[in-house]
Amino acid sequence: MAKEFPENFLWGGATAANQCEGAYLTNGKGLSTADVMTAGVHGVPREITDGVVEDKYYPSHNAVDHYRLFKEDIALFAEMGFKCYRMSIAWSRIFPNGDEEVPKEEGLKHYDEVFDTCLQYGIEPLVTISHFETPLGLLKYGSWENREVIDFYIRYCETIFNRYKGKVKYWLTFNEINVMSTKPWMAGGINSDDEQTRMTAAYHQFLASAKAVQMAHEIDPNNKVGMMYAGHIAYPASCDPEDMQAIVDFMHKMLFYCDVQCRGYYPAYKLKEFEREGIVLPIQDGDLQELMKGKVDFLSYSYYLTHVVGKDTNLDFKGLNGVKTGYKNPYLQTSDWGWAIDPKGLRYSLNLLYDRYQIPLMIVENGLGAVDKVEEDGSIHDSYRIDYLRDHLREMKKAIDIDGVPVMGYTMWGPMDIIAASTGEMKKRYGFIYVDIDDNGNGTFRRIKKDSFYWYKKVIESNGENL
Numbered sequence: 001m002a003k004e005f006p007e008n009f010l011w012g013g014a015t016a017a018n019q020c021e022g023a024y025l026t027n028g029k030g031l032s033t034a035d036v037m038t039a040g041v042h043g044v045p046r047e048i049t050d051g052v053v054e055d056k057y058y059p060s061h062n063a064v065d066h067y068r069l070f071k072e073d074i075a076l077f078a079e080m081g082f083k084c085y086r087m088s089i090a091w092s093r094i095f096p097n098g099d100e101e102v103p104k105e106e107g108l109k110h111y112d113e114v115f116d117t118c119l120q121y122g123i124e125p126l127v128t129i130s131h132f133e134t135p136l137g138l139l140k141y142g143s144w145e146n147r148e149v150i151d152f153y154i155r156y157c158e159t160i161f162n163r164y165k166g167k168v169k170y171w172l173t174f175n176e177i178n179v180m181s182t183k184p185w186m187a188g189g190i191n192s193d194d195e196q197t198r199m200t201a202a203y204h205q206f207l208a209s210a211k212a213v214q215m216a217h218e219i220d221p222n223n224k225v226g227m228m229y230a231g232h233i234a235y236p237a238s239c240d241p242e243d244m245q246a247i248v249d250f251m252h253k254m255l256f257y258c259d260v261q262c263r264g265y266y267p268a269y270k271l272k273e274f275e276r277e278g279i280v281l282p283i284q285d286g287d288l289q290e291l292m293k294g295k296v297d298f299l300s301y302s303y304y305l306t307h308v309v310g311k312d313t314n315l316d317f318k319g320l321n322g323v324k325t326g327y328k329n330p331y332l333q334t335s336d337w338g339w340a341i342d343p344k345g346l347r348y349s350l351n352l353l354y355d356r357y358q359i360p361l362m363i364v365e366n367g368l369g370a371v372d373k374v375e376e377d378g379s380i381h382d383s384y385r386i387d388y389l390r391d392h393l394r395e396m397k398k399a400i401d402i403d404g405v406p407v408m409g410y411t412m413w414g415p416m417d418i419i420a421a422s423t424g425e426m427k428k429r430y431g432f433i434y435v436d437i438d439d440n441g442n443g444t445f446r447r448i449k450k451d452s453f454y455w456y457k458k459v460i461e462s463n464g465e466n467l
């Protein structure tokens with residue numbers, strides 16, 4: 001077996017504000033795109049409503065009450081030995097409508113307390129600046145389709161970079177930026193199937209990210225800013241060259257987001273596609289230089305599953321986030337939510353991305369969404385979760401030791417159970433820590449340690465030796 005993980009490896013967990021904080025209007029917070037998404041279930045999508053509609057249930061409104069219980073949660077993370085906590089700032093706590101000139105002190109103060117709590121335990125915060133929640137107030141501008149939104153985002157970035165200088169040095173500009181091609185409402189408040197609209201919005205996010213990277217470096221040269229990719233990785237359905245071409249096409253659709261953010265320019269294949277499809281980017285003077293100057297310092301991504309892609313596109317099996325890939329992989333088991341469990345694919349993906357970009361990588365999401373059972377004595381035996389995580393960590397270790405891929409860290413998704421992003425469910429649980437609420441938000445909110453809690457503690461204690 002491979003040797004130890006690197007020294008200073010960032011072991012930890014990851015959350016997103018709208019999936020855990022709750023307190024959706026507390027201390028002047030404004031509504032965000034997440035606050036108007038109802039709960040769905042597996043196979044039934046979440047509904048996006050026009051504002052908050054009475055009698056509908058919106059899971060983000062109370063979520064798991066992390067806004068109030070963050071000290072308790074972070075103390076539990078510290079007990080497991082976390083070195084890093086990836087979390088996001090709710091933009092609408094700082095700028096409630098997104099377009100104010102002056103930030104909200106209450107919002108800023110809250111995150112000061114969160115970071116101070118982390119630092120007190122020696123936990124490094126890794127902050128996602130925008131994780132699936134654009135202030136709803138920016139919709140009147142057309143959200144990310146409008147170039148003006150870049151300025152609002154940059155004002156927000158400038159505020160938090162200055163405020164948290166010395167406390168936060170790791171930043172991610174947009175969560176799963178490529179979700180603009182699959183779930184644009186989540187990625188940036190875009191509710192349209194139109195490719196021109198989506199590509200314009202993505203263009204504005206690329207520019208915003210590039211400006212943020214430069215600004216972060218100017219404000220504090222210690223800052224490291226990464227991109228965040230929804231780790232869509234696929235295998236060909238067969239060795240038929242046509243299936244292989246289908247893979248190339250599929251990966252182009254996803255990887256162009258990484259190409260722009262890691263290389264600083266649009267790849268030729270994408271420009272050709274735009275030409276064919278009649279899509280025009282709203283490029284202004286200086287934009288292309290800006291993209292080049294704002295390349296990211298590292299590439300982070302979520303890894304849950306792999307897809308199978310082939311020439312036949314008439315099949316209706318859906319993979320992660322509704323991406324239509326058509327094929328089930330006969331070699332892999334799936335989770336209860338139909339996600340193909342593929343630890344070896346993690347090593348493959350690390351190689352693929354490192355070969356392509358040659359910059360440090362970080363796994364900022366990985367985990368198994370499953371139904372957990374609380375036994376009569378209050379224990380939770382989640383051996384399936386331990387197996388999933390152990391198998392993935394083994395493969396990550398191989399990528400580090402055998403293949404030489406520089407992996408900065410690993411933040412498992414949802415260290416305490418939180419609201420599922422795709423379905424809005426609570427019963428799809430990822431945590432080491434159980435949170436006692438159900439799909440309707442009823443329960444005590446009590447935190448209970450699962451078996452995996454003790455397992456992960458040992459993993460971190462031994463720096464990955466004791467899997």
Ligand code: BG6
Binds near residue numbers: 019132428
């Ligand atoms: C990623 C998102 O897509 O996957 C997270 O960045 C999300 O916000 C995670 O929670 C897992 O997906 P789900 O739908 O099971 O919560």
